[in-house]
Amino acid sequence: MVTTESLKDTVLDAAKEVFESMVFTSLEESCAAVSPSDTAFLASITFHGDIQGCLSVHCDPPCARSIAAGMLCAGTGEELGDGDIIDALGEVANMVMGGVKARIQDQIKNVEISIPSVIHGRELQSRPGEGTTRIGIPVTIGQQVPAQLSLLYRRHNSQESLPE
Amino acid sequence: MVTTESLKDTVLDAAKEVFESMVFTSLEESCAAVSPSDTAFLASITFHGDIQGCLSVHCDPPCARSIAAGMLCAGTGEELGDGDIIDALGEVANMVMGGVKARIQDQIKNVEISIPSVIHGRELQSRPGEGTTRIGIPVTIGQQVPAQLSLLYRRHNSQESLPE
Numbered sequence: 001m002v003t004t005e006s007l008k009d010t011v012l013d014a015a016k017e018v019f020e021s022m023v024f025t026s027l028e029e030s031c032a033a034v035s036p037s038d039t040a041f042l043a044s045i046t047f048h049g050d051i052q053g054c055l056s057v058h059c060d061p062p063c064a065r066s067i068a069a070g071m072l073c074a075g076t077g078e079e080l081g082d083g084d085i086i087d088a089l090g091e092v093a094n095m096v097m098g099g100v101k102a103r104i105q106d107q108i109k110n111v112e113i114s115i116p117s118v119i120h121g122r123e124l125q126s127r128p129g130e131g132t133t134r135i136g137i138p139v140t141i142g143q144q145v146p147a148q149l150s151l152l153y154r155r156h157n158s159q160e161s162l163p164e
Numbered sequence: 165m166v167t168t169e170s171l172k173d174t175v176l177d178a179a180k181e182v183f184e185s186m187v188f189t190s191l192e193e194s195c196a197a198v199s200p201s202d203t204a205f206l207a208s209i210t211f212h213g214d215i216q217g218c219l220s221v222h223c224d225p226p227c228a229r230s231i232a233a234g235m236l237c238a239g240t241g242e243e244l245g246d247g248d249i250i251d252a253l254g255e256v257a258n259m260v261m262g263g264v265k266a267r268i269q270d271q272i273k274n275v276e277i278s279i280p281s282v283i284h285g286r287e288l289q290s291r292p293g294e295g296t297t298r299i300g301i302p303v304t305i306g307q308q309v310p311a312q313l314s315l316l317y318r319r320h321n322s323q324e325s326l327p328e
Contacts, residue, residue: 041291046210046278054281083294090293114210114278117218117290117316124285127205129254130247152281 002051002107007100008135011055011151014099015139022095023070025142032138032146042124043089044117045097049110053153055097056126057089063145064089090116096149128152166215166271171264172299175219175315178263179303186259187234189306196302196310206288207253208281209261213274217317219261220290221253227309228253254280260313292316 002010012029019027041064044056059067068080068088093116101111128134137149166174176193183191205228208220223231232244232252257280265275292298301313 039287042283042285044208044281044283046281048279052279054279081294082291083296086291087293112278114276115212115216115218117208117210118293119206119208119283119285119288120291121206121283121288122286123203124283124288127246127250127282127284129251129282130245132247 002104004133004135007104007151007153008137010100010103011096011135011149012137012139014103015057015096015137015149017099018092018095019141023067023092023141024073025066025070027139027141030138030140030146039122040120040124041085041089042119042121042126043093044119044126045090045093046114047097047101047111048114049112050108051104051111051153051155053132053151054126055093055100056150057093057096057147058124058150059089059141059145059147063141063147066142066145067092086118089118100151126150126152129154166268168297168299171268171315171317172301174264174267175260175299175313176301176303178267179221179260179301179313181263182256182259183305187231187256187305188237189230189234191303191305194302194304194310203286204284204288205249205253206283206285206290207257208283208290209254209257210278211261211265211275212278213276214272215268215275215317215319217296217315218290219257219264220314221257221260221311222288222314223253223305223309223311227305227311230306230309231256250282254282264315290314290316293318 016027038060040060042058046054064085068085071088132152132154135151180191202224204224206222210218228249232249235252296316296318299315
C-alpha cells in the first residue's frame with residue numbers, strides 16, 4: 001500500500017538515483033531545511049490521474065548552477081547560460097517524478113505527468129490546496145549543499161489523504 | 165495563424181471572460197507591472213502537445229483574497245482559509261488556460277492542460293528555458309488592483325518561437 005511515509009521514501013529513492021546517474025553527484029536526506037529567505041529556484045512538475053499534485057526541487061542559485069554543470073558535464077570555469085540552468089532544473093524535476101511514477105505504478109496505475117516549470121524568487125513555498133498533504137524532504141547534494149524536495153498530493157476526486 | 169501578438173490577445177480575452185463570469189469583477193490590461201519585491205502568489209498551469217509552456221497569474225495577498233471572495237461569493241467580513249485562496253487562484257489559472265485552449269484549437273489542435281500549482285514568495289518570476297518565449301501582461305482587476313498574467317511557451321520538439 002502507498003502511504004505518506006512510503007511516498008516520502010519513494011521520492012528520496014528516485015531523487016538519489018537521478019542525482020547519482022544524471023547529475024553525477026550524491027543526494028542524502030538531511031535535517032536542516034533550506035533557509036526560506038534565500039534567493040532560490042523552485043522547479044516544479046505537476047501530475048494527475050488516480051493521485052494528483054506537484055513535486056518540486058527547491059535550491060539556491062549556486063546549487064542550481066552545480067546541478068546544471070553536473071548534468072551537462074561542464075567544467076568549473078565554463079559559463080552556463082540562464083536557459084541551461086532552467087532547463088537542467090526542470091529536467092531534474094521531470095526525471096525524479098518519472099522515477100516516482102515507475103516506483104508506484106504497481107499500486108497507483110493512472111498517473112499522468114506534465115512538463116516542468118521553474119520559478120525564481122525569495123521565500124518560495126509551494127502552497128497546498130484544500131485536502132492536500134505536503135511531504136517536505138530537506139536534502140544535501142554533493143559536498144553538503146542544502147536543497148529541499150517537496151511533494152504535495154491528494155487522491156483524485158477525494159478529500160482523503162493516504163494513510164500516514 | 166497564431167502569433168505571439170495574437171496569443172497575448174487570446175490570454176487577455178480568456179482572462180477577461182473568466183474574471184467577469186466567475187470572479188464577478190473586471191480585468192483590464194494596464195501599463196504598470198506588479199512590483200516584483202512584493203510578497204505574492206503565483207498560480208501556474210502547464211500545458212503540452214503541439215505547443216508547450218506555462219500560464220501564470222501573479223498577484224499580491226489582498227488581490228488573491230479578493231479573487232477567492234469573488235469566486236466563492238463571500239461577504240467582506242467573511243474569513244477565508246488559506247486553502248480556499250490557493251484553490252481559487254489555481255482554479256482561475258485553470259479556467260483562463262481552458263479559455264486559451266478553446267480559442268486556439270482551430271489552429272493548434274493538440275494541447276493537453278495539466279493541474280494548477282500555487283507558489284507563495286517574494287520577487288517571484290517564471291523563468292523561461294531555452295527557446296521559450298515569454299508574454300507578460302500587466303493587468304488591473306476590479307478597482308485598480310494590479311496583477312500580472314504571463315505565458316511562457318515554445319512549439320513542441322522545436323526551438324522555434326511563433327512569429328511575432
